[in-house]
Amino acid sequence: MEQLVVRLGAYAADPVHWIVWSSQQNEIIASGVLANADEMRSLSERAGQRAITALVPTSDVLLKWVELPAKASRKAMAAIPYMLEDEISGDINQQFFALGPQKANVQAVAVVSKDKLKQWLAMIKDAGLVCDQLIPDVLAIPQAEQGWALLELGQQLLVRQDEWAGLQGEKDWLIQAVALHARQYQKVYAEPLQLNNYSELQFAGVDNIESHSMPLELPMKVLAGGITNAKFNLLQGEFKLKSSRTGGWKPWRLAAALAAIAILTSVIDKAIERYSIQSELADISNQINNEYHRAFPNAGAYRDVRATMQSKMKALEQGGGGSSMLVMLSQLSSAFSDSNIKPQTLRFDGSRSELRMQVVANNFEALEQFKKLAQAKGFVVEQGAINNKDNQVIGSLAVRS
Numbered sequence: 001m002e003q004l005v006v007r008l009g010a011y012a013a014d015p016v017h018w019i020v021w022s023s024q025q026n027e028i029i030a031s032g033v034l035a036n037a038d039e040m041r042s043l044s045e046r047a048g049q050r051a052i053t054a055l056v057p058t059s060d061v062l063l064k065w066v067e068l069p070a071k072a073s074r075k076a077m078a079a080i081p082y083m084l085e086d087e088i089s090g091d092i093n094q095q096f097f098a099l100g101p102q103k104a105n106v107q108a109v110a111v112v113s114k115d116k117l118k119q120w121l122a123m124i125k126d127a128g129l130v131c132d133q134l135i136p137d138v139l140a141i142p143q144a145e146q147g148w149a150l151l152e153l154g155q156q157l158l159v160r161q162d163e164w165a166g167l168q169g170e171k172d173w174l175i176q177a178v179a180l181h182a183r184q185y186q187k188v189y190a191e192p193l194q195l196n197n198y199s200e201l202q203f204a205g206v207d208n209i210e211s212h213s214m215p216l217e218l219p220m221k222v223l224a225g226g227i228t229n230a231k232f233n234l235l236q237g238e239f240k241l242k243s244s245r246t247g248g249w250k251p252w253r254l255a256a257a258l259a260a261i262a263i264l265t266s267v268i269d270k271a272i273e274r275y276s277i278q279s280e281l282a283d284i285s286n287q288i289n290n291e292y293h294r295a296f297p298n299a300g301a302y303r304d305v306r307a308t309m310q311s312k313m314k315a316l317e318q319g320g321g322g323s324s325m326l327v328m329l330s331q332l333s334s335a336f337s338d339s340n341i342k343p344q345t346l347r348f349d350g351s352r353s354e355l356r357m358q359v360v361a362n363n364f365e366a367l368e369q370f371k372k373l374a375q376a377k378g379f380v381v382e383q384g385a386i387n388n389k390d391n392q393v394i395g396s397l398a399v400r401s
Helices: 037-047 074-078 114-126 171-189 219-229 252-295 305-320 322-339 364-376
Strands: 002-007 016-022 027-034 051-056 061-067 095-103 106-113 133-136 148-153 156-162 165-170 193-197 209-213 342-349 354-361 380-389 392-400
Touching: 002 037, 002 219, 016 037, 016 219, 027 037, 027 219, 037 114, 051 114, 061 380, 095 114, 106 114, 114 133, 148 171, 148 219, 156 171, 165 171, 165 380, 171 193, 171 209, 171 364, 171 380, 322 342, 322 354, 322 364, 354 364, 364 380, 364 392
Parallel strands: 002 051, 051 133, 148 193, 193 209
Antiparallel strands: 002 016, 016 027, 061 106, 095 106, 148 156, 156 165, 342 354, 354 392, 380 392
C-alpha cells in the first residue's frame, strides 16, 4: 500500500515535510521539504489516489488519560471535557476532544483548539488534497519497550514518552527539557532514562540518560512506518471526513432507500429511547431531591436546584477558603518574583488547601527554581503537563500548604 504522509507546521508559514511511502515494499518513492503550506499544491499530482495522512505538532495537542466510572455510559463520556477543565486554559467550548484507546475504565483523550484544527484542514484543502487521517506527530514514532524514543526533524525534536504522551518543539529548548526530565526520572526510579535515539544527537555526556542509537534513516520514513501502528485519528465527530475521494455518488437510489429505512428505524429507536430517558429523569430528579435535603436538612423547598446549589456552594466558599488563598499567594510572592514566572489561571481548593495554576515561564529552569523556592517555604509542589509555545514554557502546577 502506498501513501502520502505530510507533516504540517503549527502555522502556514512553517516548513512542511512530506514523503510518498510504500509500506509493502518498505521503500521511499519520493520525499522532500516545502518552504510553507502554500507550496503543498505541488503535492496534488504525487498524491493521486494514494491515502493521505497528515501529522500535526504535538505541542498544539494535549494528550491525557481520563479515569471514568466503571461501566461508563455515553453520558459519562460526554462529561470528559468538564473533567479536564482545570487543565485547559480558555473556554472548553472552543476545544475539540477526540477519543483515543480505552483501557478498562481509563480513556485516552486528545484535546486541540477547534480553530487550530480548522487551520490545518484549510491548509490541506487549499492544496487540493483529501486527508484520511490526522495524527499528533509523536504518536507516529515507534514506541520504546522501555523508556523514551527521540527523533530529529529539521530544527525540531519529537519525543515519545509512552503510548499516549510526548514532547515536541524547537531542538535547543527540548534538549534541555529531556535532560530535566531525566534528572527527575533518576530521582524517582534510581536508574537512568532509556532513550531510543533516531537522531545524530549525542547524549553520551548527559547525566541520567542511557542512549541507544537506532538505525539512521530519513526521519519521515521513521514516522511513515510508525503510522501503521497509530490507530488514532483526530478527524472525529464534527471533523470526520464526509466527502468521497472519487466525488461521484452513483448509487443514489439505493442510498435513498437505505436512508428511508434508517430514518424509520431511528424514529422507532428515538421513541423507545425517549420513554426510557423520561423514566431515568424521574429517578434522577428524586435522587437530586433526596441528596439536596440530605446535604441541607434545614433548607426549604426550591424552584431551580442548579441556582440553589450554586448559591449554597458560594456561601460555603465565602465562609472558608478565601483568606487561605490570599495567605498562600502572599507567602509565594517572592518565589514568583525570583523565578520570574507568571500565573495565567488560578484555582483554589479550600478543602485541600491546594492552589492550581497555569503558569508561563521563560524556560524549564524557571519552573524548577519556583518549585525549589516554594518547597523551601514549606509547600508541596506537583508539576503537571509542560508545553512550549512562542519561545515560552507553559506548565501546570499544584501547590499545597
